[in-house]
Amino acid sequence: MASNYKVLAEDAQFQIELTQAGGKLVVADFTSARCGPCQRIAPVFEEMARKFPNAVFLKIDVNQCQGAAASQGVTATPTFIFYRNKTKLDSLQGADPETLEGRIVQHYGDGEGEEAEDTGVPGHIDLIPMINKAGCECLNESDDHPFTQALSSAGGYLESDTDEQLILYLSFSQAVKLHSMRIKGPSDNGPKTLKLFINQPHTIDFDTAESANPVQEITLTTKDLEGELIPLKFVKLQNVMNLTVFVKDNQTGADTTNISYIQVIGSPVQTTKMSDFKRVTGKKGESH
Structure with missing residues (x-):
């Protein structure tokens, strides 16, 4: 497991990880053990952590971390949310590996290890x-x-x-x-x-x-x-x-x-399309 890939089991860990990440890109996977699409994309998400070492990847089970999921407006799984300096950049729903990697590339930067500087301006x-x-x-x-x-x-x-x-x-x-x-x-x-x-x-x-x-x-x-x-x-x-x-x-x-x-x-500017918010398809009980 890559050192920049972390599995969270408690709500309190979420804000701690966002703070510790500083200016690095954070990709949070809000997932569920009962969600089929979540399980199918899980190894892809872990592989992304190895492919993009200057970002932080968080796997968050919505049943174990209900407070974090609710605070971020998560209504279906899997939902991927992107942050930098604790500021939400973008979100994506659904288990599409190609789209997920494209969003990571979009927000990752040039991959030379640079991080965003702290602005001291809340929300920006x-x-x-x-x-x-x-x-x-x-x-x-x-x-x-x-x-x-x-x-x-x-x-x-x-x-x-x-x-x-x-x-x-x-x-x-x-x-x-x-x-x-x-x-x-x-x-x-x-x-x-x-x-x-x-x-x-x-x-x-x-x-x-x-x-x-x-x-x-x-x-x-x-x-x-x-x-x-x-x-x-x-x-x-x-x-x-x-x-x-x-x-x-x-x-x-x-x-x-x-x-x-x-x-x-x-x-x-939020570029998320409404199609990103379609409910995840699957068997009854697989999505949240």
């Missing part, structure tokens, strides 16, 4: 693990200090190349709602003026970024660059597939701009 998560890095782009980045170095707090930084301006294009793996962000950088050449655009069909150029009306414009202070929470216009950022950040200038007019860390905070 660090969306960086939900970024499709293959679909991201940065204009005017330095070869030695590219965009990817600013997507983690582990070290490194993004630096502009020929002048102080940057365009960051972040593509998400699913639709998200944006709540706020954090940007860290030095007080001299950290970014100052940001223009935010959403759902662009492609990366915009600098002329377009200068002239177009953004969904939000932000002026950062040196205090903001210490990692202060920067509120976003949440009501206007409810169904975002990509985010473009135009860095217009920096704090002192220095030749280049540095960003040591960028965190985008929000939550996924």
Whole structure:
């Protein structure tokens, strides 16, 4: 049995495991010993734990953990619910191995072992693990200090190349709602003026970024660059597939701009289809 696969026997264990998982993806299988489809997919679920070692897999019997099942709105088995930082990302009902693996891949991230940072914002998560890095782009980045170095707090930084301006294009793996962000950088050449655009069909150029009306414009202070929470216009950022950040200038007019860390905070738009909530078929007494 993989070390990231756990069988829960008590309600209290559920919240403990969610808390201990931190920024890792948690996949919870709400199951029943009396459910035929549950038993058929059980070995597949355990195999998923070996296949995705940077996630946590919890097997929860709804009869032993009735409180946990009820609190999560479980009405049929098997039900798979996905969490990160104790926040519910998605849910899936039914014993379809291919669909289950597809959802895990969707929420897992790039598999390089990175975890979401703690946001300190209840109900919202660090969306960086939900970024499709293959679909991201940065204009005017330095070869030695590219965009990817600013997507983690582990070290490194993004630096502009020929002048102080940057365009960051972040593509998400699913639709998200944006709540706020954090940007860290030095007080001299950290970014100052940001223009935010959403759902662009492609990366915009600098002329377009200068002239177009953004969904939000932000002026950062040196205090903001210490990692202060920067509120976003949440009501206007409810169904975002990509985010473009135009860095217009920096704090002192220095030749280049540095960003040591960028965190985008929000939550996924629920993409669960109504068909996911059909009652599990099987013999009488097999589903709950």
